[in-house]
Amino acid sequence: MTAAAAFDAVLDRTVAPGYSRFGFAARRRCWPDDDPAPGALLGRTALVTGANSGIGKAIAAGLAELGATVLMTVRDHERGEAARRDVLAQLPDADLVVEQCDVADLAAVRRFADSLIDRHVRLDLVIHNAGVLPAERTEGPDGHELSLTTHVLGPILLTELLLPALAASPDPRVVLMSSGGMYAQPLPDGDVEYRSGEYRGAAAYARSKRIQVALTPLLAQRWASSGVTVAAMHPGWADTPGLADALPGFRRLTRPLLRTAEQAADTAVWLSATEPTPPSGLFWHDRRPRPSHYRRGTRYDDAALHRVWRHCAVAAGLAR
């Protein structure tokens, strides 16, 4: 291991310094020649969910700056248009289209995918960034716990339905925005919908983010025949409207440490544009693959993973 790689690993394990703006700055110094080439995404079409705010808006800008046509996918059209205007103010030549879809509503996801497939024979990138931290246990319109639906069921269903358009790309890539919070949670095998015990929004959020990371290798296998590669990632801690809303106390305490949305978006943009295509099925942070576990209590066996996959596949309407 080089000294830089050892330093990087130490940052990862110490959490607070690694997830902060200082961790980003320290690692940034290790990849000066690693930025995607200007125009790397010219001719590519990228779909970004939750693109009206925070990290999603920064990802949309980062992809557009590299030349992609970006489908800024939001649940509120007006907020989407406002974000589009913000990005155009920085990047007047950006090619941005606002699309509407509530990813926690599986019927809406189906309608949206049908409409996209009608309008786009080819899609190159899908960044599942939309995120939520529910204050209390809430179910989406399909009767599934909201963070599970938003982070797992909606993204998997949307990707499955878009496979024909993704398969038409020479290099289709999918990114799932997870969270470092998932390190604290085991796979919720047996209670994927968080029906038992006291519901805590932060735990529900982290459980669903753990499921994203756990399922990523399975999804990599499942989508390989369409040529699709998939990466899960976490952005560190970033000062976004979502963080301010969901965790105001944490934000007050950590504000000087927090990354900007652009810093938090960096790895998603890099995974979308770097060459060669990153290997499929891994979990990334700051442009490098990271372990999925730091605690022994979070490990699971294949049987548990397949039970959770089975639950999600049935819930998303992909299996009976």
Ligand SMILES: NC(=O)c1ccc[n+]([C@@H]2O[C@H](COP(=O)([O-])OP(=O)(O)OC[C@H]3O[C@@H](n4cnc5c(N)ncnc54)[C@H](OP(=O)(O)O)[C@@H]3O)[C@@H](O)[C@H]2O)c1
């Ligand atoms: N900020 C951090 O430190 C941090 C750390 C780890 C992981 N993350 C992850 O990064 C992603 C972006 O978070 P952020 O911090 O940028 O938060 P944010 O500012 O709240 O952005 C979240 C975005 O997701 C959208 N969204 C939520 N539910 C949706 C739904 N059902 N359908 C469509 N869009 C939906 C929101 O739309 P509305 O504006 O309409 O609500 C918003 O645009 C999330 O997945 C989050 O879990 C963030």
